[in-house]
Amino acid sequence: MPQNVLSYSGQSAMIKNSNELKNLFKRIGYRCWQFKQVLFPVIDQNLWHEAILALPSDWRPHLKKLRPSERAHVLRVYKAVKEDNSLTEKEKERLLILALVHDIGKGITRHSLWFKIAKVIFPVSNAAHCIEGALLLRRLGADRKLIRLVLRHHSTMQNDELLKKFQGFDDRL
Ligand SMILES: [Fe+2]
Ligand SMILES: [Fe+2]
Numbered sequence: 552m553p554q555n556v557l558s559y560s561g562q563s564a565m566i567k568n569s570n571e572l573k574n575l576f577k578r579i580g581y582r583c584w585q586f587k588q589v590l591f592p593v594i595d596q597n598l599w600h601e602a603i604l605a606l607p608s609d610w611r612p613h614l615k616k617l618r619p620s621e622r623a624h625v626l627r628v629y630k631a632v633k634e635d636n637s638l639t640e641k642e643k644e645r646l647l648i649l650a651l652v653h654d655i656g657k658g659i660t661r662h663s664l665w666f667k668i669a670k671v672i673f674p675v676s677n678a679a680h681c682i683e684g685a686l687l688l689r690r691l692g693a694d695r696k697l698i699r700l701v702l703r704h705h706s707t708m709q710n711d712e713l714l715k716k717f718q719g720f721d722d723r724l
Contacts, residue, residue: 582672589668592623602629602651610691614651616658625654627724632717646717648697653704653721656684677705 599622603611617625629650632643660679685702703709704721 586668588623589620589664592618592620594619594623594626598630599626602626602647605648606651607691610652610655610693613655613658613687613691617654618657621654621657624724625651628653628717628720631720631724638716642713645697645700646713649700649704649717650720652684652688652693652697653701653717654680654684655687655701656680656682659683659687681705 603614606614614622614625629647632638632646632650635643638646657680660683681702681704685698688698688701700711700714700717703711703714704718707718709715
């Protein structure tokens with residue numbers, strides 16, 4: 552095999568390895584960040600109170616049942632939607648409400664802190680809180696579209712572009 556071909560394949564293998572290494576460090580960094588968010592959640596109380604005012608008063612006590620780390624996650628997603636200028640006002644309105652209530656079922660499907668830590672490492676099904684959340688919202692008289700979005704908010708088998716956008720925030724934050 553000619554020398555230049557060998558050196559080219561050697562270089563491309565090195566680039567591939569360095570990209571894989573970069574991705575590995577990124578993943579480790581992200582997992583460390585997730586651990587920190589579960590163990591030491593930061594909640595902007597002013598933003599929290601301002602945000603939940605958009606919800607009917609009988610929905611709010613259900614959000615209070617969420618753990619601090621879950622409320623912090625809800626607020627991060629809410630803030631990201633609020634600051635996304637690519638959304639129309641109507642889309643933003645829908646996603647802000649979804650951001651607040653999408654994990655409302657977690658107040659019912661209560662898991663231990665150890666379960667939550669294990670979830671950062673292992674793939675665990677998210678179906679239970681989606682179903683409980685959707686049932687709770689139905690009892691609270693929520694709009695059918697919102698109930699459907701809550702039910703499907705972890706589903707990858709859908710072609711709703713707005714929900715896909717939301718999942719991008721939800722998975723990352
Ligand atoms: Fe969720
Ligand atoms: Fe979430």
